[in-house]
Amino acid sequence: MINTKVLCHSSIKIEGEKIIYVDPYSIDENYGDADYIFCTHSHYDHFSKEDIEKIKKENTKLIIVSSSENEAKELVGEENVTIVKPNC
Secondary structure (H helix, E strand, O other), X not given: OXXXXXXXXXXXXXXXXXXXXXXXXXXXXXXXXXXXXEOOOOOOOOOOHHHHHHHEEEEEEEEEEHHHHHHHHHHHOHHHEEXXXXXX
């Protein structure tokens, strides 16, 4: 069973076999449960380092656009970052 929650603004949490967050923003507690985090672009309310810190765990995979690459690598390590190109 898959459970989807809208957390705040464009922030979504999808719970199933894996835990996936999309554009985590204004997260209210330290969940530390994200398997995957997808940030659609680098605006503060879509790529929030503070909120990523609250949901990431060891080996969380972060899928982001290239403008967030350096910050993403600092958060989860280079091996856990995937860069996507918009409109491809």
